[in-house]
Amino acid sequence: MDCNPKSSSKIPSTFDYLIADLTRDVNRAQPRDALQFCANWFNTRLQEQRTRIRDIFEQGNPSPVSPHQRTRDDSRTSTTHIAHITPSSNSPARRPSNHSPFGTLEIPGNAAVNGDGAFLGPPPSALGRRVSVSAESLSPSSGPERPPPFFVKSPEQLKRLEEAIQDAFLFRKLDNKKRAAVLGAMKEMHFGPYEAVITQGDDGDYSIFPDHDAPTSSTSTAAGDWHPVYGKKVFAYTRGGTFGELALMYYAKRAATVVTTSPCTLWALDRVTFQTILLDISARTRRSYETFLASVPLLQSLNDAERAKLADVLQPREFADGEVVVHEGELGKEFYIVEEGEAEVLKKARNQQGLVVDEVVNKYKRGDYFGELALLHRTPRAATVRAISAPGQPNLKVAALDADAFTRLLGPLRDLMERSALAYTTTSSHIVSQ
Template identity: 45%
Template structure:
């Protein structure tokens, strides 16, 4: 018979990697991983195991940390310096496809899929990295990472703004996304506020309202699944240009400003082009509404 005990995952069948560190090194690891989404949502023990297992590695400018086609051994987090990523496809010369700076991480693909390294990663300055061995990466970080990538994959493929991206670029976006929920009528962004986040609607609907100087409300076309908002404040460092509220239960995927700038770089031109349309829509509505009475006025 199957005993209850055998169903409990055993904690004896792996040996934890512990590389001794000074408190100063631990502090540097904490700073390096603080803004990295792959390390979010770890419990205390997992966090401790990861920090224990990390090894400090230094490379000189122009040295390769990873070579395309090689066997995967480590996952890396950047403490200081910068690196370029090159991909060679179908015998063509390698092309630069991405770059990393402090807080960035790479080398997860070969460890997740047991495949060859998909790219060459080269130091472009003298660098300090923290390396996590394959076994610890798979035991602690892989579950989270692949679950999140799978969870957002299908959704991100349907977002019109992101269709032109490479699948791997959408994976990086998935790593950085967090889902947030709003109840009917709850504001997501308020006109005039400082903006720190970008939103893509996963499910539900949102209303868009603009206020004039007198506090009169002008409703704008609403938003639905796959549509995005909150980009203007991030592009222009301006206050939020409209108030957006949940209409019924609303679920959004959100990116912080830094991730927005880093990951949506390839589509910023599309975003800017689309934002020009707002003016046209707004002008049309304002013209139309000059003959109408505003829907309501905010209390004085």
């Protein structure tokens, strides 16, 4: 059997990659009990994946119900009293558990998670409980036969949706095509005041992204500052806060109830799309970054673990022909590595007539980097870098690294970058950016 996902003509899925990795490890380890080895291997991979995703969430989008935050008094908590909340038609008092207000989307694999699955001894959840594992957890990749749902949206809806997700960490990893697929799969939902959007103890079926124009909603969970139906209020969401992802990531029960405090517009992303597109993409992005980074000359001296850390924090950006990535004279906040396409570097200079013109001083292609000077020296951008792509040629795609991660992860390469920068051409006609 050919287990190399790259040698097959179809697009390899996460499952293909997993089997290739497993085959490689089995060949290395030559286990006597192959079945036990495979069971342990998958279990370990599952735990690693959950841990990595949890870490990503905690870095980029801390959840109010993550274990170390649950008891913390958060300044974002609103002053709305939970005691005002009354059960709605969607509340647990009036409907059976597991009846989501979103209904069930008619897409394959969208059935509720089995509550007591014990397949392969699932890892404990982030909240310390054992969690169920559905068959989907081993193969989050949907493949072409399982397209995500698509909800038609007006330009006005799309604009609101874009605003709603602009701070959501996972979306930053999506390229334009995948982003469009996720936006299409998101469903607009309207809630009245004091309706339970998700209910503690239910299975997780949707991740929720509140509309930016929506008033706040609040979280409650049983204990303490008590409400007869919803229990204690532990957190309040303001605009831009997303919730409902924990149960989707860990196949755990809902860890808290989320109740609207006034009429709300929310965007719901179903569990299968969340996992197949978002989680799968973050794993794929990481994997393809690791391969790509190994080919970048600047990073040759980093080891695999260092490059893997870098792959975790890089964010894809795309620029059409003529779009500027960095402006000469501006403050620098990011560093860039070219993944695809081309860019040119322009510096302001005085021509013979004394007029200020942009002069091309450099060009970039795949594997090149730029934007290091402003971060290394804390100076304004020394030049403008803009995308160039002839008709039919790919747009410029870069992997961006923020200033903190640049210092932390590429600090050891400082000397190398300084030496390479000596080769930058600057003539007396160039105007020095201050």
